[in-house]
Amino acid sequence: MPITIPPIDFRVIMPEIVITLFACLVMLLEPFLPDRRKWILPHLSSLGVFVAAYFCLPLWNSNLLLWQGQALGDNLAVIFKIIFLLGTLLTILISYLKSGHHWGGEYYSLILFSTLGMMIMASSSDLIVIFLGLEVMSIALYVLAGFNRSDLKSNESAMKYFLMGAFSTGFLLYGIALIYGTTGSTNLNILVNNPHLTEPLFITGLGLILVGLAFKVATVPFHMWVPDVYEGAPTPITAFMAAGPKAAGFAALLRVFLIGLTPLAPMWITILWILAVLTMTLGNVLAIAQMNIKRMLAYSSIAHAGYILISVVAGGDDGLSSSVFYLLVYSLMTIGSFAVIIALGEKGEKNEELPDYRGLGLKYPLLGVCMTIFMVSLSGIPPTAGFVGKFYIFSAAVKNGQLELAIIGVLNSLISVYYYLRVVVIMFMQEAPSPSVVPHSSWSVQLALWLTAMATLGLGIFPDILFKITQQSWLFTLR
Template identity: 40%
Template sequence: MNNLNLIYPELFIGISLMVLLIIGVFKKNSFNLITKFTAFSLLIAIPMVYINDNVSVKLFSNNYIIDELSSFLKILILGSSAFALFFTNQYIKDNKIDQFEYPILIMSAILGMFVMISSNNLIGLYLGIELQSLSLYVLASLNRDSVKSTEAGVKYFVLGALSSGLLLYGCSLIYGFTGSTNYYIIAENFDSQNLGLIFGLVFILIGLAFKISAVPFHMWTPDVYEGAPTSVTAFFALAPKVAGFGAIIRILYVAFDNVFVEWQIILIFMSVASMILGAVAAIGQTNIKRLMAYSSISHMGYGLAGLATGINEGVSASILYIFLYVVMKIGSFACILIMKRKNIYVENIRDLSGLSKNHPVIALSFTVFLFSLAGIPPLAGFFAKFYIFMAVIKADLIALAVIGLVTTVISAFYYLRIIKIIYFDPEQEKFDSITSNGIKVSLTFSTLLILFYFLNPSILNYFVNIASKAVQ
């Protein structure tokens, strides 16, 4: 038990979650207080995780791992969630959905994600996923009075439960044929001739693909993104993707490392399908949240392309990709949250027209994010894609690289369309001036990072490389 200090972050989040829940129950109108405390605890948890950054320890009979990968992703989750809390604060108050459950549910989802990332055991993985998903189902339907929001929640719940069932079924198959749920023992006993094990592998991959909304398990994404309150959508686009990637990296590169050939083709298929669907389906969208959903899908495709390589460069490229993806999405959603006229939030892309006249600075940073999402140099998004494709070509998957790069051209079209509306179209009535400091801080932070990443890419690459070495 002398290693307990390594899971202080989890313990800390768990305890503060319960304490805050009790405060929330007994104190009326405590949304502000609890949001502040939640953000505060998330920020405190960052150094707690960071202290363990250089260790690689297996806990609880090899069933729970704290290593560089988990620490990196956990910091990313904590940071992005803290940002999400900051910049959605105003939105929640304006829409009168300021129940204290919102920050608490986010916190419990984060706890679930921590378990997902660190778990070295199928049961731990399942528990983490369920804790995360159940919190997210409730979050999606946070706006109880809105039909769309409840529908999103129910849809997410039904499909999510199905995918969890498939995941669990896969776990049981794996357990049945290898005799253990521990990743190391699974890796030892995995016999690629055994059809049952391959079925198990496929079911687990399906369950995880659903969580990161990779095609063909993406159907929930556009509806949930559109229906859920924007504050929740922003959160959906950030932390759960990171956790999903963490879980996928660990299970594929630890438990199923010996059967690389079996899952590589699945990953390539999902990656290609996500890139193509994400690029093509987004073209006709008029709702910016729906468009962001498709953009997320295509970005997950690029992330998966890096994982499909099976080499160290691929894993680090994917981790870097997911990091920069999160930064870009923080910025984009901060921009979406300023789309407010006379205290009513608008979501149509048309509403952005003439933004460059009314709010030049915001227009500029939104343009930076969009060009970066499209992967135009010298913005950070280009480097993210560059590393992915470098790994992909190194692994001799030239066709995947060609498809991937051609889809970037297609997806550039719909990002350009937004830029066109911002810059070329006649101006409309101004948006309300921004009062929330959270939005300002998030925008400044992410714009500067995306814009100036190219000055010294080595700093971030250094951390990413350390993280990716942990699973090799």
């Protein structure tokens, strides 16, 4: 039986190919480099990120697709790829260690592979490919979470993440199997025309897929793993997890529910409504009680997943573009706040408890100002990007008749102001203890801090540029 492989338009998957090549290159170079040359590896990884971003740009407005939508080159895919690459670049920047100790090539290679998984996931309308992308992303993340092998908390984090993640993947796969059983296809573009979409079997499958994806984006009640995993993982990886995989999970959620199965909206919209309310409220209320800043940011990331779910429920053009906007903004501000934690955690001392931050704002004003910008932005106060993002989400919800949800969202942001501003109060209005924390001064962490702080402020004052771009994400999306 002769096999004819159909011609492939490599432009569509070029960013993925580039990232794969660089990940393999970093992995293979590692054993051949002497220790004093190991600094090449993070630089090489960053170069890979830039090259991949360069190959993303021609895809804008091109609307290409491969293998009936297994790989898509639409605008939504391009925006998500840029978000992931930005998160990866910032993670590589904040991974810099001053004290001569290197993470090693495997670390950067695994970060790049994880990014690859996210990119595959966000640019496909085939459930099998989405699943495979999710697995590539998650397996690399399980290992990264446990990268500090001598640290018991890091081990606990990796183990917990792995067990829970594998369990949730089972749900996702079972859901895909049921959907395939009902419709005979895993391609969303094809199965949306199937006459059996209202069958109980199909709905069960859809529910299982929702459980699997809700776990990845950490919505209540699938959030139990988040605080422990975020606390135990190395801080740069925690920042990476809060930005990239969350955005990738939402990308898949948008692809499956909002774009793929729009005709079935009445079925899933109530469930997502309840999830959004639960996620916001529980995330914000539990964050108040946290004294460890990484745990606090973990609960805050749960709450933010709730805000983004509002935009998914709102649906339509506005819902889609506001969720993309918010995901980008959230990546910037959350990586920024983790960069501050890293800057304070030099020399093996972790300094992750809130009392460690006493008086630091006055002693190190730049660091204090940066942290203030991120906290203000996370709580959604103008003139920061967090405010603009929340404003777009709530206005999309009001426009599409979800007034109650918008009100609940605003009330939740009010709760969140308390615990975000508490950090600022501790930093500026309390006396520093006598042997106080000395921050880290590596150039790359500083650079990441500056970039994220500037972007958070800049997008808060001039949001139009980005918003015009995100609005076009719907324009060329394949239906």
